[in-house]
Amino acid sequence: MMPEYVRKKLISINYDQIIEYITKRIREYIEESGKEGGIVGLSGGIDSSVTAILLSKATPKTYFLLMPSKSTPLKDIEHAYQILKLIKARDDQYSLVNIDNLTEEFSRLINTDDKLIIGNIKARIRMVLLYAYAQKRNYLVIGTGDKSELMLGYFTKYGDGGVDILPIGDLYKSQVRALGSYLGVPKEIVDKPPSPGLWEGQTAEGEIGVDYETIDSILYLKFEEMFDEGDISKMTGTELPTVKKIIKMVKVSQHKRLPPEIFRISGRAINSDWRYPRQWG
Numbered sequence: 001m002m003p004e005y006v007r008k009k010l011i012s013i014n015y016d017q018i019i020e021y022i023t024k025r026i027r028e029y030i031e032e033s034g035k036e037g038g039i040v041g042l043s044g045g046i047d048s049s050v051t052a053i054l055l056s057k058a059t060p061k062t063y064f065l066l067m068p069s070k071s072t073p074l075k076d077i078e079h080a081y082q083i084l085k086l087i088k089a090r091d092d093q094y095s096l097v098n099i100d101n102l103t104e105e106f107s108r109l110i111n112t113d114d115k116l117i118i119g120n121i122k123a124r125i126r127m128v129l130l131y132a133y134a135q136k137r138n139y140l141v142i143g144t145g146d147k148s149e150l151m152l153g154y155f156t157k158y159g160d161g162g163v164d165i166l167p168i169g170d171l172y173k174s175q176v177r178a179l180g181s182y183l184g185v186p187k188e189i190v191d192k193p194p195s196p197g198l199w200e201g202q203t204a205e206g207e208i209g210v211d212y213e214t215i216d217s218i219l220y221l222k223f224e225e226m227f228d229e230g231d232i233s234k235m236t237g238t239e240l241p242t243v244k245k246i247i248k249m250v251k252v253s254q255h256k257r258l259p260p261e262i263f264r265i266s267g268r269a270i271n272s273d274w275r276y277p278r279q280w281g
């Protein structure tokens, strides 16, 4: 449940300003990186739909990859096509690549049918394809991760997490849904249960065990408003162990949000966060 207090803070916001800011930053980033445009993996889900629309507003140089597998619901492919139509993508601006053959080859080599291992392989195959298509065009890979998934670590490390920029990464899933509605994403896409589609019947809320309105409320109250966990439990109508579970997911997934730790032997190389200091020219 999302308390009214949180709804006011997270959902009643100025979407025009957000759209303007994100599209401006995408444009600037592409230009500063010396690249020409951006590519997005289009799944038919809300995150890639919103990202695709924002990218199209930022630049005419866009490309979209639809990469279904056996576990991709047909509806999702239809939804991806609806978004292509909405953004008026031309035939030479997208491709459909089925990833089943590649996935089967990997599972044969690794000799596993574990759905999580195979699911993560699918996400990483998509990443490999996106980077290859991007390099062919001198484009950047535009990530679709939202703040809820990034904070929870609910993504495949170096799979859908392997991207160049994260334009909607500071918006919670509930905010992305509201932004999607505002941008004219069909209601069916906005309202359907979020799913990585890595195995049949998978839904994010089913796997995590909590709905996104509650997840977002817990994340917001804990990490932006510093509420006590007991109070968060009461405010969101969620059992305390569930609140603790969500908070723990953030803690244990830190490694997914940071560059790999380098075991330093000499002094510091550049800065520890790898930013190149301006004063070095």
Ligand SMILES: Nc1ncnc2c1ncn2[C@@H]1O[C@H](COP(=O)(O)OP(=O)(O)OC[C@H]2O[C@@H]([n+]3cccc(C(=O)O)c3)[C@H](O)[C@@H]2O)[C@@H](O)[C@H]1O
Binding pocket: 116, 119, 120, 123, 149, 153, 154, 155, 156, 157, 159, 160, 195, 196, 197, 198, 204, 207, 255
């Ligand atoms: N402390 C630590 N420091 C450094 N590395 C650490 C580590 N702990 C684990 N690791 C590494 O991380 C690996 C586990 O991470 P990872 O490979 O990502 O695998 P994992 O987190 O187990 O699985 C990915 C999760 O994300 C979900 N997902 C995936 C893709 C898309 C979406 C979506 O919403 O669309 C969701 C998926 O359903 C699943 O629940 C470990 O095998 C290990 O190599």
Ligand SMILES: Nc1ncnc2c1ncn2[C@@H]1O[C@H](COP(=O)(O)OP(=O)(O)OP(=O)(O)O)[C@@H](O)[C@H]1O
Binding pocket: 040, 041, 042, 043, 044, 045, 046, 047, 048, 049, 065, 066, 067, 068, 069, 072, 126, 144, 145, 149, 160, 193, 194, 195, 196, 197, 204
């Ligand atoms: N079938 C697919 N075709 C192309 N890209 C895909 C496919 N499945 C996943 N991806 C890529 O992986 C990203 C992560 O998947 P995820 O499910 O989190 O996002 P989504 O489908 O856009 O939204 P939601 O979380 O609501 O399902 C997608 O946004 C997309 O870029």
Ligand SMILES: [Mg+2]
Binding pocket: 043, 045, 046, 194, 195, 196, 197
């Ligand atoms: Mg999805």
